[in-house]
Amino acid sequence: MFDMLRGIISKVSADYVDIRYEKVWETKIVMNKREIYQLGENSGDGYVVRVLKDGGFSSIAFTKLEDAEKALKIALENAILISKNSKKKVKLAEVEVVKDIFIPPLDEDPRKISIDEKLELLKHYNEIPLKFDNITTNLHYWEVIREKYFVSSEGTEIREDLITCEIRGSLISFEGSLVQNVRVGIGGSTGFHKLRNREDVFEKKTKIVLDLLKAxxxxxxxxxxxxxxxxxxxxxxxxxxxxxxxxxxxxxxxxxxxxxxxxxxxxxxxxxxxxxxxxxxxxxxxxxxxxxxxxxxxxxxxxxxxxxxxxxxxxxxxxxxxxxxxxxxxxxxxxxxxxxxxxxxxxxxxxxxxxxxxxxxxxxxxxxxxxxxxxxxxxxxxxxxxxxxxxxxxxxxxxxxxxxxxxxxxxxxxxxxxxxxxxxxxxxxxxxxxxxxxxxxxxxxxxxxxxxx
Incomplete structure (x- = not known):
């Protein structure tokens, strides 16, 4: 991947060029009370190129590799146009040149957990407040995986992954015309295990939203x-x-x-x-x-x-x-x-x-x-x-x-x-x-x- 990205930006005559390529996977499950409102997975990938030329700084995003040459040409032309029409010339601070691959450690990779299991966990937490007749819920499971590659004309080459998963949403209580709500959320960047055995969070928020009716x-x-x-x-x-x-x-x-x-x-x-x-x-x-x-x-x-x-x-x-x-x-x-x-x-x-x-x-x-x-x-x-x-x-x-x-x-x-x-x-x-x-x-x-x- 690094060789390909280096090859793309090597064709540009500019003061500085960088390119970021990402693959992104997303899983989302949304529940309104006990109804599954949304359940799906999708993925995409694409590139962002930035070009600095004579103090003009331009960027362009594209999704097809065959569009790389055209995209770079447009970014360079735009940088030159910006330079000619702007009194303010862009400079970039000097930074260290880095070559690194960083894959963060995970306590259970969410990519290895089936969507069925993710749905069942969401339903389990959703049932905690729904034991009460005067509570309704809107909860979702959301997972985003970013696999990133970065190459610059200065020589930096970096691969880093960002993995985020969460269960969050609202608990709504009602009594007559009085409606109260609280937010609830668990998750983070350390893996799917962060979502397990968290019943106490939903129990605490359920008590709070019920107590608010008397507050x-x-x-x-x-x-x-x-x-x-x-x-x-x-x-x-x-x-x-x-x-x-x-x-x-x-x-x-x-x-x-x-x-x-x-x-x-x-x-x-x-x-x-x-x-x-x-x-x-x-x-x-x-x-x-x-x-x-x-x-x-x-x-x-x-x-x-x-x-x-x-x-x-x-x-x-x-x-x-x-x-x-x-x-x-x-x-x-x-x-x-x-x-x-x-x-x-x-x-x-x-x-x-x-x-x-x-x-x-x-x-x-x-x-x-x-x-x-x-x-x-x-x-x-x-x-x-x-x-x-x-x-x-x-x-x-x-x-x-x-x-x-x-x-x-x-x-x-x-x-x-x-x-x-x-x-x-x-x-x-x-x-x-x-x-x-x-x-x-x-x-x-x-x-x-x-x-x-």
Whole structure:
């Protein structure tokens, strides 16, 4: 395969050329209550070529090998056209030349498990909440295999596989006109075994969605709150993480000024990291889709902005180190800057100490959608609890939290010593990245605006 890919790009006279070839297999089973809504397997393969010529950078995707010569010709012509019509000349940061084959270790390869067995496991977990008459479900099994080959004109040659499988969806409870729902998800990047013997997850979520029918709506106001790892992770990813992706701020002068390296943005107890190199985690990979080795990157250290996520192009544009965070959805796309595993670094406070420091406030758990608008954010939560005198009290529901990124970073006044990253993830920035992962410890945040009744 490497010989063939080298042969394809060797015919192009340019400053830099790379090609990525992928084979992708996908299995999906969707159940609405007890009905099988979708069951199928599909596969595809294709190529993405990128050409740099005289400061013009162009990419093209194609699926047939016989179209390679035509595709390369178009990519080169487009790069030349861009160069002639753009004042901004693209440069690529220098990186090491790598030759490697990396096949991640798996605890049960999902490709060796029959679709019948996958369906039976999904049905088994689906039956746990459906034992109750006032619950309905929407659950799916999803498996994506990416077998990737990357070759560059600089000499890099990489083969890496990404294997992802999950069971996730929603549990919905109802009583009269009242409807409540929670999300459930298990899986990851380490193999099918991660999905076995997980009944406790579905039992816990079933109890929560039933308890929500008896919970009281939260009263709107401004509260000091503890966010659990999932809520803390969603804040880190959505409100902060995207501003750490260099391509999103490079043409925004005001954001580049606010997100200047060395700026004090948060409380000194706060450190935020993105690390795709963590084995066993959903966002793990060894090389990004530019052939760059993934690196642990400190984005915020002791409240000071210390780094950001880069492609080779943005690294050269900003004059900052490459990080290995340029990722594509699959063979249909050129890569863009993406998060891997993003999280707040744990500190030394136990959960009980966080509760004691909180005193009176709210304990808010598990994200349920949300949006950002510039530096402002609004997120939903699946459920929460009142906290009085450091003790967890009654359950609350219908929770939305909102705030300003920069103020919230300063208002994080406690960071737990626990740590948990999500088993299922995803990010829809331009392309879908099902392995974008977030989490962290519990955190204590002051002055959070809570929407409710």
């Amino acid at each position: 009281e709506p939260v009263k709107a106001g401004v509260y000091n709150v503890i966010l659990n790892p999932d809520m803390a992770g969603v804040f880190t990813h959505e409100a902060f993480g995207h501003f750490s992706e260099a391509d999103l701020i490079e043409d925004n002068p005001s954001m580049r000024e606010k997100m200047k390296i060395g700026a004090k943005l948060g409380n000194e107890i706060l450190t935020i990291i993105d690390d795709p190199t963590m084995p066993g985690q959903l966002g793990f990979y060894k090389y990004d889709d530019e052939g760059v080795r993934a690196r642990r990157t400190y984005l915020l250290k002791d409240g000071i902005l210390s780094g950001r996520l880069h492609s080779r192009r943005t690294s050269a544009e900003f004059g900052e180190p490459v990080t290995g965070h340029c990722v594509a959805e699959d063979y249909r796309y050129a890569p863009i800057v993406r998060m891997g595993n993003i999280f707040i670094e744990p500190k030394d406070m136990t959960f009980e100490e966080l509760l004691e420091k909180l005193g009176d406030g709210l304990y808010i758990l598990d994200a349920k959608g949300g949006q950002t608008s510039g530096e402002n954010f609004t997120f939903g939560a699946q459920y929460g609890f009142e906290v009085k005198n450091g003790k967890i009290g009654k359950m609350i529901r219908d929770i939305n939290i909102s705030g300003n990124l920069y103020q919230t970073l300063k208002d994080i006044v406690g960071v737990g010593n626990d740590f948990e990253l999500g088993e299922v993830g995803g990010c829809g920035k331009g392309q879908l990245n099902i392995r974008s992962c977030h989490g962290g410890p519990h955190i204590l945040v002051n002055n959070v605006v809570i929407g409710g009744v």
